[in-house]
Amino acid sequence: MIQTIEWKALPRKKGTKSEVKQNRMKGLIPAEVYGKGHPNVSVYIQKKALLSRPHGNFLINLLVEGDPEPKLCILKDIQYNYLGDEPIHVDLYEVTSGVEFDIEVPVEFVGKAKGVEKGGIFEAHLHSIIVRTEPKNIPEKIVVDVSNLDIGDVLHVRDITPPEGVKIMTHGDEVLAVVAEPEEEVAEETTEGASA
Numbered sequence: 558m559i560q561t562i563e564w565k566a567l568p569r570k571k572g573t574k575s576e577v578k579q580n581r582m583k584g585l586i587p588a589e590v591y592g593k594g595h596p597n598v599s600v601y602i603q604k605k606a607l608l609s610r611p612h613g614n615f616l617i618n619l620l621v622e623g624d625p626e627p628k629l630c631i632l633k634d635i636q637y638n639y640l641g642d643e644p645i646h647v648d649l650y651e652v653t654s655g656v657e658f659d660i661e662v663p664v665e666f667v668g669k670a671k672g673v674e675k676g677g678i679f680e681a682h683l684h685s686i687i688v689r690t691e692p693k694n695i696p697e698k699i700v701v702d703v704s705n706l707d708i709g710d711v712l713h714v715r716d717i718t719p720p721e722g723v724k725i726m727t728h729g730d731e732v733l734a735v736v737a738e739p740e741e742e743v744a745e746e747t748t749e750g751a752s753a
Contacts, residue, residue, distance in 0.1 A: 559695045561616040566600035568623060586644055590619065590628060592651030593658070598628075607635070607644055613663060613697040619649065629654060629692060652692045659726055661685050662696055664733065668704035672736035677708040681734045686714060686727040694722035706736045 569587060577587055585601040600621055610632065619628040634648040652658055663685045673679050686699060701717060715729030 559614060559616055559693070559697055560611050561618060562611065563618045563620065563627075564602055564606050566602050566619055566621045568621060569599040569601050571599065581645065586647055588647040588649055590630060590649045590651055592630075592653075594653065595628075595651040602647060604644065607647065614660065614695050615697075616652075616692055616695070617649065619651075631660065631692075631695075654692055657689050657691055659687055659689050660695060662688050663698045665698045665700050666703050666734060667700055668702045670703045670706035670710075670736050672706050672708035672710060675708055676739040677736040678739065679703065679706070679734065679736055682732045683714070683727075683734075686717075686725060686731075688719065688723050689726050690723045694720070696720050696723060701733065703734060706734070708736050708738055711735045 566588065567585065580587070580601055581604075584604045586604050586607060588600050588602045590598040590600060598621065600619075602619075614631065617630040617632065619630050621628065628649075628651050630649040630651050632647070633650040635644050636646040636648075637643060638645050650658075664681075664683060666679075666681060670677065670679050688696070688699075690696075696719075699717060699719070701712070703712065706712060712733045712735070713729060714725060714727050714731045714733055716733070717725060719725050
């Protein structure tokens with residue numbers, strides 16, 4: 558089951574850039590909360606909460622000061638400064654319990670392809686896919702066993718069996734991974750073709 562964490566937030570009025578900068582120095586990151594059927598809300602969240610977040614997908618119970626009910630959200634996007642080391646803005650997508658929505662889920666390949674044992678090269682083409690599901694059924698990741706892939710085999714999105722309550726939205730013809738022929742063989746074939 559997907560992990561749910563709790564974040565506290567402060568309401569944010571559309572202020573000046575200097576106000577936002579001062580609050581960032583206090584460890585508060587501006588965030589925008591939006592979602593289908595939900596009004597947009599501007600808040601500040603704690604930088605330390607953002608930096609200590611779990612890996613992969615997770616749900617957020619967002620407690621906005623002054624609001625009686627928490628907002629159920631997912632982390633949609635983090636914007637960083639030009640150096641890429643400091644978060645400067647966060648987008649949170651508010652979801653509704655029991656209502657399906659689309660979300661990107663990481664793909665984790667497990668096992669060693671038998672084609673690799675023979676000298677082939679495993680190449681991952683996709684590292685995430687889009688699924689449609691209710692918040693409670695969001696998978697942290699989709700695990701794909703590649704043990705049976707031989708040299709020349711291609712694994713497509715349609716070959717994945719999704720968890721219960723999850724529908725894969727990425728096109729089935731998309732290539733997830735392949736086991737390519739060893740580079741030496743490819744080079745030899747190219748050389749032979751050139752000499753012929």
